[in-house]
Amino acid sequence: MAAASIPLAYGDYAVQNPVPPEKPPPIGPWATIRYTLADNLLVARGRDTRRYGPEQYKELSSWISSHHGFRGAAFSYGDAEIARWGSSDNPDVVMVEGEIDELDETDESTGNSYWRGVGTSHHMEAVTEQLMQGSVA
DSSP, rough: OOOOOOOOOOTTTTTSSOOOSSSSSOOOOOOEEEEEEEESSSEEEEHHHHHTTTHHHHHHHHHHSSTTOOOOSSOOOOHHHHHHHHOOOOOTOOOOOOHHHHSSSOTTTTTTHHHHHHHHHHHHHHHHHHHHHTTTO
């Protein structure tokens, strides 16, 4: 059976629920970046950040920034961060515990709130563009 194509439009939670779970599960949280495309949601997913570390966000960012649907660093704050983290020739992006600790008050080892914000920033810009073009009913 073929999958039906349903146009994506604004949703209450943007890329995911804005309130993280109270306590992380025994495994996870997973390194994940969600990126809204015109007609799909692109999800770059890594592994358990407590076991494999937050460095994997560099690879996930590189994957998204090389995807044909990536809007470019100038599109939104989130896009600029994805481009910055995904740039293999950018020596300024260094994964250090202090940086991650400052970015996330809910789970100090992963920076998940930071990446939730990156994805939401892009999503809100994409939705605003859709609304301004009248392409959202």
